[in-house]
Amino acid sequence: xxxxxxxxxxxxxxxxxxxxxxxxxxxxxxxxxxxxxxxxxxxxxxxxxxxxxxxxxxxxxxxxxxxxxxxxxxxxxxxxxxxxxxxxxxxxxxxxxxxxxxxxxxxxxxxxxxxxxxxxxxxxxxxxxxxxxxxxxxxxxxxxxxxxxxxxxxxxxxxxxxxxxxxxxxxxxxxxxxxxxxxxxxxxxxxxxxxxxxxxxxxxxxxxxxxxxxxxxxxxxxxxxxxxxxxxxxxxxxxxxxxxxxxxxxxxxxxxxxxxxxxxxxxxxxxxxxxxxxxxxxxxxxxxxxxxxxxxxxxxxxxxxxxxxxxxxxxxxxxx
Amino acid sequence: xxxxxxxxxxxxxxxxxxxxxxxxxxxxxxxxxxxxxxxxxxxxxxxxxxxxxxxxxxxxxxxxxxxxxxxxxxxxxxxxxxxxxxxxxxxxxxxxxxxxxxxxxxxxxxxxxxxxxxxxxxxxxxxxxxxxxxxxxxxxxxxxxxxxxxxxxxxxxxxxxxxxxxxxxxxxxxxxxxxxxxxxxxxxxxxxxxxxxxxxxxxxxxxxxxxxxxxxxxxxxxxxxxxxxxxxxxxxxxxxxxxxxxxxxxxxxxxxxxxxxxxxxxxxxxxxxxxxxxxxxxxxxxxxxxxxxxxxxx
Numbered sequence: 001x002x003x004x005x006x007x008x009x010x011x012x013x014x015x016x017x018x019x020x021x022x023x024x025x026x027x028x029x030x031x032x033x034x035x036x037x038x039x040x041x042x043x044x045x046x047x048x049x050x051x052x053x054x055x056x057x058x059x060x061x062x063x064x065x066x067x068x069x070x071x072x073x074x075x076x077x078x079x080x081x082x083x084x085x086x087x088x089x090x091x092x093x094x095x096x097x098x099x100x101x102x103x104x105x106x107x108x109x110x111x112x113x114x115x116x117x118x119x120x121x122x123x124x125x126x127x128x129x130x131x132x133x134x135x136x137x138x139x140x141x142x143x144x145x146x147x148x149x150x151x152x153x154x155x156x157x158x159x160x161x162x163x164x165x166x167x168x169x170x171x172x173x174x175x176x177x178x179x180x181x182x183x184x185x186x187x188x189x190x191x192x193x194x195x196x197x198x199x200x201x202x203x204x205x206x207x208x209x210x211x212x213x214x215x216x217x218x219x220x221x222x223x224x225x226x227x228x229x230x231x232x233x234x235x236x237x238x239x240x241x242x243x244x245x246x247x248x249x250x251x252x253x254x255x256x257x258x259x260x261x262x263x264x265x266x267x268x269x270x271x272x273x274x275x276x277x278x279x280x281x282x283x284x285x286x287x288x289x290x291x292x293x294x295x296x297x298x299x300x301x302x303x304x305x306x307x308x309x310x311x312x313x314x315x316x317x318x319x320x
Numbered sequence: 321x322x323x324x325x326x327x328x329x330x331x332x333x334x335x336x337x338x339x340x341x342x343x344x345x346x347x348x349x350x351x352x353x354x355x356x357x358x359x360x361x362x363x364x365x366x367x368x369x370x371x372x373x374x375x376x377x378x379x380x381x382x383x384x385x386x387x388x389x390x391x392x393x394x395x396x397x398x399x400x401x402x403x404x405x406x407x408x409x410x411x412x413x414x415x416x417x418x419x420x421x422x423x424x425x426x427x428x429x430x431x432x433x434x435x436x437x438x439x440x441x442x443x444x445x446x447x448x449x450x451x452x453x454x455x456x457x458x459x460x461x462x463x464x465x466x467x468x469x470x471x472x473x474x475x476x477x478x479x480x481x482x483x484x485x486x487x488x489x490x491x492x493x494x495x496x497x498x499x500x501x502x503x504x505x506x507x508x509x510x511x512x513x514x515x516x517x518x519x520x521x522x523x524x525x526x527x528x529x530x531x532x533x534x535x536x537x538x539x540x541x542x543x544x545x546x547x548x549x550x551x552x553x554x555x556x557x558x559x560x561x562x563x564x565x566x567x568x569x570x571x572x573x574x575x576x577x578x579x580x581x582x583x584x585x586x587x588x589x590x591x592x593x594x595x596x597x598x599x600x601x602x603x604x605x606x607x608x609x610x611x612x613x614x615x616x617x618x
Binding site: 015019020022023026027029030031033034035036037038040041043044047048050051100101102103104105107108109111113122124125126127128129131132133134135136137138139140142143144185188192216217218219221239242243245246247248249252253273276277280281288291292295298299302303306307309310 | 335341342344345348349351352353354355356358359360362363365366369370373417418419421422424425426428429430435436438439441442443444445446448449450451452453454455456457459460461464481484485488512513514517535538539541542543544545548549552573576577580581588591592595598599602603606610
């Protein structure tokens with residue numbers, strides 16, 4: 001009786017069992033999908049390991065140090081050293097170019113060098129750099145960048161040829177050097193965005209205290225702001241490294257796809273992802289397993305780098 | 321020391337433009353400005369070249385005809401346009417319900433428990449997985465096991481894996497911005513959790529969620545690596561679905577990749593035209609997303 005009275009007063013009916021079950025079911029459904037994300041991540045690793053298993057059994061860890069890649073039936077031999085080398089070196093070249101530019105841009109965009117209403121569109125433009133599809137950078141790299149940097153590559157060889165990295169004359173075509181440049185363009189926005197974020201979330205007191213003591217703007221930046229934000233900046237650089245190692249299309253189109261280790265960055269080379277992009281569609285048998293093995297190596301490399309980066313970036317937020 | 325101020329304070333607080341400290345400041349300001357300019361040069365270089373090379377190709381046949389056979393000119397990229405739309409629609413149909421429901425759990429029901437922490441971590445890790453790995457995953461799971469062949473479905477599945485983290489993250493953030501009062505109000509009049517979420521919280525967050533989805537779609541449309549061995553490519557019109565979903569299918573991004581490296585001029589020109597369409601898509605969605613994210617329900 002009291003229940004009915006209160007129903008009439010509030011306008012709410014008795015909660016039916018079926019609705020309660022439905023409600024629980026809905027919550028359960030969302031939980032299932034949330035767990036599904038973890039499941040996808042896990043199955044990516046599981047499926048690739050499963051498909052790579054024949055190659056892992058045949059080649060073992062020797063795969064990582066062997067440098068022949070011969071898919072000819074009967075003389076098959078697979079080793080990933082040149083492509084691991086290419087992946088690491090092309091990423092390092094891109095970092096060498098992108099770190100100073102990215103951090104410089106981040107400083108420019110986080111301090112008040114220009115009014116906010118000009119800074120906002122600049123931030124947007126830098127973000128746009130990350131949104132342009134990789135394959136478009138590849139096309140641009142082939143027809144615009146490679147011819148454009150040819151004189152510069154020639155100059156590097158002629159003046160700095162005694163350094164092993166520039167020891168061979170540039171072919172005028174694809175190679176490690178243009179690939180590194182395109183990669184640096186693609187990772188610049190990540191370094192810039194994360195460095196800018198970690199600079200921007202520093203408490204204003206830090207800046208004010210330093211300026212109050214009579215430091216100039218750049219003394220403040222170098223001695224207070226950068227040291228305070230350094231872990232965020234390093235985290236951003238790590239994320240960029242992870243991106244650079246996994247980047248595929250632009251690199252595939254301009255690195256030359258030659259499975260050979262050459263100390264000179266003016267030579268063509270290859271990366272794990274570009275080898276996959278080139279050979280996967282036509283591969284069969286053991287070659288597929290070997291490519292899966294290479295993919296597993298790439299996945300582990302990028303996972304480690306990304307998780308470390310994620311950890312560093314999350315530490316920053318806890319600090320202030 | 322001729323004016324009054326320094327006499328009163330004893331030292332000058334005025335910055336001397338010629339002092340080493342000021343010069344040091346000016347020097348680094350110039351360097352930082354140069355960094356900014358150098359960073360933007362490639363953006364404009366890409367935009368300008370794509371515009372110059374692409375706009376001259378824009379005509380009706382581009383959108384209505386098949387690509388020409390090697391050596392011949394004339395023709396278009398219509399099959400790749402249709403293929404991209406089909407593949408991306410498939411990916412969206414998989415990733416959006418999946419991602420939105422997962423985000424609903426994270427933001428509405430988890431209360432920030434251990435599960436939510438792990439799922440957010442997994443989302444972050446998943447967003448760092450290289451796009452080619454998503455393609456390999458789709459190949460290993462669907463194609464090489466014979467579930468589906470090289471097809472729009474396999475390609476759409478790979479793209480969905482790539483879209484998922486973006487959608488989860490943007491939806492999660494969008495839901496968290498919805499004020500708590502709105503939920504209390506809904507509970508207060510006796511609504512169930514599902515009613516609160518589906519009729520009150522989600523509708524309020526729709527603009528921000530849509531922004532995230534659009535950005536993910538634009539990104540997916542430009543993805544190439546996961547498609548070159550899942551959707552493969554085709555020089556012909558896609559068959560009418562559902563048959564068309566099970567056959568290799570052309571996409572814009574793979575067309576750009578394939579045609580960029582062939583020695584034939586007409587194909588290269590189509591590659592530039594395809595790039596222009598992809599870049600315009602990204603530009604338009606980014607600008608609209610910026611504009612839309614300023615519209616708030618609450």
